[in-house]
Amino acid sequence: MAGEKAPAEKKPAKKKAGEKKAEQKPSQKAAGDKKKRVKKYHASRNPVLARGIGRYSRSAMYARKALYKRKYTAPETKIEKKKKEMPRATITKPVGGDKNGGSRVVKIRKMPRYYPTEDVPRKLLSHGKKPFCEHRRRLRSSITPGTVLILLTGRHRGKRVVFLKQLDTGLLLVTGPLVVNRVPLRRAHQKFVIATSTKIDLTGVKIPKHLTDSYFKKKRLRKPKHQEGEIFDTEKEKYELTEQRKADQKAVDSQILARIKKVPQLRGYLRSTFSLSNGVYPHKLVF
Amino acid sequence: VFKRFVEIGRVAFISFGPHAGKLVAIVDVIDQNRALVDGPCSGVRRQAMPFKCMQLTDFVLKFPHSARQKCVRLAWEKENINEKWSATRWAKKIEAREKKAKMTDFDRYKVMKAKKMRNRIIKHEMKKLQRMASKKGKKPETAEKPGKGKKAEKAPKAKKPEKAPKAQKAQK
Numbered sequence: 025m026a027g028e029k030a031p032a033e034k035k036p037a038k039k040k041a042g043e044k045k046a047e048q049k050p051s052q053k054a055a056g057d058k059k060k061r062v063k064k065y066h067a068s069r070n071p072v073l074a075r076g077i078g079r080y081s082r083s084a085m086y087a088r089k090a091l092y093k094r095k096y097t098a099p100e101t102k103i104e105k106k107k108k109e110m111p112r113a114t115i116t117k118p119v120g121g122d123k124n125g126g127s128r129v130v131k132i133r134k135m136p137r138y139y140p141t142e143d144v145p146r147k148l149l150s151h152g153k154k155p156f157c158e159h160r161r162r163l164r165s166s167i168t169p170g171t172v173l174i175l176l177t178g179r180h181r182g183k184r185v186v187f188l189k190q191l192d193t194g195l196l197l198v199t200g201p202l203v204v205n206r207v208p209l210r211r212a213h214q215k216f217v218i219a220t221s222t223k224i225d226l227t228g229v230k231i232p233k234h235l236t237d238s239y240f241k242k243k244r245l246r247k248p249k250h251q252e253g254e255i256f257d258t259e260k261e262k263y264e265l266t267e268q269r270k271a272d273q274k275a276v277d278s279q280i281l282a283r284i285k286k287v288p289q290l291r292g293y294l295r296s297t298f299s300l301s302n303g304v305y306p307h308k309l310v311f
Numbered sequence: 312v313f314k315r316f317v318e319i320g321r322v323a324f325i326s327f328g329p330h331a332g333k334l335v336a337i338v339d340v341i342d343q344n345r346a347l348v349d350g351p352c353s354g355v356r357r358q359a360m361p362f363k364c365m366q367l368t369d370f371v372l373k374f375p376h377s378a379r380q381k382c383v384r385l386a387w388e389k390e391n392i393n394e395k396w397s398a399t400r401w402a403k404k405i406e407a408r409e410k411k412a413k414m415t416d417f418d419r420y421k422v423m424k425a426k427k428m429r430n431r432i433i434k435h436e437m438k439k440l441q442r443m444a445s446k447k448g449k450k451p452e453t454a455e456k457p458g459k460g461k462k463a464e465k466a467p468k469a470k471k472p473e474k475a476p477k478a479q480k481a482q483k
Contacts, residue, residue: 174416184416222417293420311416 161194166219170226173198174218174298174311180207182297186224186280190214193237201277204284204294209273211240218298220311224287229279232272317346320372322392323365324401330355332405334368334396336387339377347377351384352393370395 069088070078080088116127167173171187173196183205188197196214200207284290300306315321321337335350341359348365349357357380372386387393396402414422 172417220416222415289421289424290417292424293417296420298416308412309416310413 156193159194161190161192163190163194164214164219166221167196167214167217168223169229170224172220172222172224172294173212174220175207175212175216176218177216178212180205180210182299183207184220184294184296184298185212186284186294187219188226188229188231188276191235191237191240195237197231197235199273199276199280200294201280201284202273203277203281204291208269209235209240209276211237218311222290222293224280224283224290226280226283229276229283231276235272315367315369317362317367318371319376320374320386322368322370322372322396323348324368325355325360325364326366328360328364334392335360335365336372336374336383337365338374338383349380349383351380352387368396368401369399 070080070085073079078085086092112132114129114131117130118126119128167187167190169187169189173185173187175181175183175185175198183200185198185200185205185207188199188209191197191211194214195211196217197209198207198212199209202208284294317337317340319337319339323335323337325331325333325335330350333350333353333355335348335353335355337346338349338357339347341347344361344363345359346362346365347357348360349355370390370392372383372390372392374382374386378386
């Protein structure tokens, strides 16, 4: 009797579930629907008699859960796709010489030529060691776009310079402007810079988006075929000014110069250099 | 030899301690080292204060010894000590020192430019007068008087450059 009732209960429950799913189909889109179908779990069909002991046996449960209906096979199309998409294992390459038979079939991925005697032990998991590209970049709160910075190192040490933005690696993009103090669009390191409290209003100034770290990075040419003596010549010791740099410089500076002119004496200030003299102590100065 | 004395009503300037920089009136003397002191208009509560941290000013108020704060306040406001104090050179020097310490890099540059301009003008005038004096032989009277007069003119003429950045600072 209990058995009869149980399937009777099951069927209307299933029908209802089926109806609900049918209703859901037109209301929701296919992608979300498939996932939601699976997620409608039935409560346990095996009531608990005592802990760890269910009312029904395995075979009874098989019938109750209607597993005879639910037989899933892996979708075939994926296997077929994988069979099709196997990467090329060999390649035929032309071979020179007489009577050689023109070409050879060569493996693309070759077997290793050396196996170490001892296996390298698996490294322990480390935590918190991020590569440089994932480091968190910080910027001092005293440095905002338009701040006048004093460069402390490099060939432009002592020069006062306008801060534009912080690049992805954390370096600061900075410009003289060029006509004022001969400092081009350049990168500066945050640690080697003094931020003054003088700020220029740079609202509405658009800095071209292609000015990134890779734009400023030094280029190294290396052709391994050369001997060592020649390498010293091919590496660019001299920096060459390109037309693109000139154009970018002009584009940025023209916007900034207009704002510099509005503040009295600011241009002369940017032209001057910072230096210490007797009786001047940096820890006592207010920048 | 001594012109300022510790007396009831003497206004003193506190040089160090928690109330550094404020003015107080001496209300009573406790013993050799301490005085009962009150600064109702300068935010100093009535308290004992050692003489060492007080520096006497020129101002003396009139109230009886151990007068209560209300009396001290009345006397203070009657004499208008706050205004008189800010008009003294002492207070102005303190203010100038504070402003100089707060100068930013840009302000220092502006002051440098102003000083340079002023000195150049003065030097120019001096040289002019020297040349005149040397050319026309002995005319010491005429050379000196216009020199002094012109120096006084040049200071306000040179756009009050020192005062201008400091005035800007005050506005900030």
